Amino acid sequence: MAADRPGLTRVEHVMGTAIELDLADDLPPARLAELADRTFDWLREVDARFSTYRDDSEVCRLDRGVLRLADASADLRLVLQRCADLWAATDGWFDAYATGRLDPSGYVKGWSAQVASDRLVAAGAPNHCLNAGGDVVVRGLSPTGGPWRIGVRHPDDWASVCLVLAGSDLAVATSGVHHRGHHVIDPRRGVPARGLRLVTVVGPDLGYADAYATAALAMGEPGVRWLDRLDGHLHAVVTDDDRLLHSTHLPLVD
Template identity: 60%
Template structure:
């Protein structure tokens, strides 16, 4: 759930619905050009990093010499290595046995797309890629954007509604794809947490942190509580909820 605005576009990319809502009163041709650039970038990322495409850079990484790797791939490799260290090995792009940086790439690509929009003068927008959300400025109501966090066991229900601006929201959960987040230390799907939401300044990092906390299980709650400059909300497998004191939730 997000606030309604006058300009909206939705496309299926990366196996999910990606929606862009814009609140800036710009001419339609400027909005269309900015929107085209965003979705072209996201399609390029999908082509490079999809684990389902045999011709993607991720699928061919073992056969790609360093000189032939794109700057984007080199960036993702470096960030995944850094995040592996930051999370004590729980964010592991090799947890499934092959290189799969999906837990970072989607959030990172949406952040880059949001920066592209801002550079074009589109300073009030909400870009949502299947629960990974970048928010800038304010909604058309003049208030901060509102984002609903889905209840993991009630498809039409919400666990929290967040109100924020100039922030990133990433959610990792098992309610749609089952326990797809793997604990890299056991090799098994993580099941102790049903949903982890992280709010922070960088969507790629927030995405990776949410994935790492899912992999940690109950220990992930205490780990999230120690992160500087981030807020969190968690639903455990027994239905218990946990949230940071600074979570920008509204009643």
């Protein structure tokens, strides 16, 4: 961030990805650093609790049966309830057990970033952008005083974008093949989903947008029609045959 602009930018590696926080409020440097510290402390706490790669995480201990649900944290119980609600709302296409074990990652990253953003607003930092590995929540105005610009990376070329969005108070979640290949599981067949290579969902809450993007990717091409009917949300998709389709009113930058 330029020296003559207010705010702070910090990038840390959490949850297996680079997470970037841009604070655009004209606050004392010590206060900005404190807010950034709190944000990344929360994200590390979420990673410790929900990681599927750490044997001592609550998710892994619950999955192995060594932790009772009644003894789990309030955050874990909340996330599991949200995942159950999303399973019902998506007719089973969002499934935290699609891989055969408990994995709520398709909701957790977006949810934790949304919680962090809400806490920043409550703490007096209403202008910020939090980019959690491509799942982005923007609030208020950017350091230039205008809307934030959010690039959606192309599934074929991680260094380029297939579209750019602009706005304030938006949640933008993307699920796609990228460098991981077709990793989202079709929960009805138990195999990697095919038909869509990228799904971006834009809405008011990053946790739900994240889950809806995962569900649509799991559906394959029928997911486009499902997204068309999803109230309060806009979308863009890239199909396996390289078609870019998007909602009419998606806030695109020319």
